[in-house]
Amino acid sequence: MDSVLSFCCALLIAPLFPAVIQKVKAWFGGKQGPPLLINYYTLLKLLQKGSVYSTSTSFVFRLGPIISAATGLMLLLFFPFAGAAPLFSFHGDVIILFYLMGLGRFFxxxxxxxTASPFEGMGAAREAFFSSLAEPTVFTILFLFFKISGSLSFAGFFSSPTPVALTGATEQLFCLLLRPYTLLC
Structure with missing residues (x-):
């Protein structure tokens, strides 16, 4: 039950983190920044709108965001939150997690x-280029986690006898994963 509650809390709190990042950036710039609940307001407005599709797109364009969102939700099922066990965990699940991230990026x-537009093509090329730079770093950190904890389970990384040794590498991993999003803020 704790795992289900922590999963639900993670879904509810997720829009808050980018707003906190924007608020801190604005504070360092001497500005006020957006309200902390801005992403919740934006989500409510977006859920009330309809979809507009180009005539040059196929079902792949409609399928892309759905698969990306589904892989993101599947990733959350394997994360241990606040000491609670993840909903799913098995030996070697971290490799599947990285392939799920790649599947979302691919779609x-x-x-x-x-879309057959040059602007979307440039964005796709940038996304592919960033992943080609980030993936070797992610797998190097995965190897480091494995050497420290002796486990290929994501939950095993944080329940090892020396989880303090993982904090520096964990911080670098999350900075690497959040880097494209913090540039856009």
Whole structure:
């Protein structure tokens, strides 16, 4: 039950983190910044709108965001939150997690290329280029986690006898994963 509650809390709190990042950036710039609940307001407004599709797109364009969102939700099922066990965990699940992230990225790029627009093509190329730089770093950190904890389970990384040793590498991993999003803020 704790795992289900922590999963639901993670879904509810997720829109708050980018707003906190924007608020801190604005504070360092001497500005006020957006309200902390801005992403919740934006989500409510977006859920009330309809969809507009180009005539040059196919079902791939509609399928891309759905698969990307589904892979993101599947990733959350394997994360241990606040000491609670994850909903799913098995030996070697971290490799599947990285392939799920790649699957979401692949369908995002495929949906962008399906529009037949040069601007979306440039965005897809940038996404593919960033992933080619980030993936070797992610797998190097994965190897480091494995050497420290002796486990290929994501939950095992944080329940090892020396989880303090993982904090520096964990911080670098999250900075690497959040880097494209913090540039856009």
């Amino acid at each position: 995002t790029i495929l949906a962008a290329l399906d």
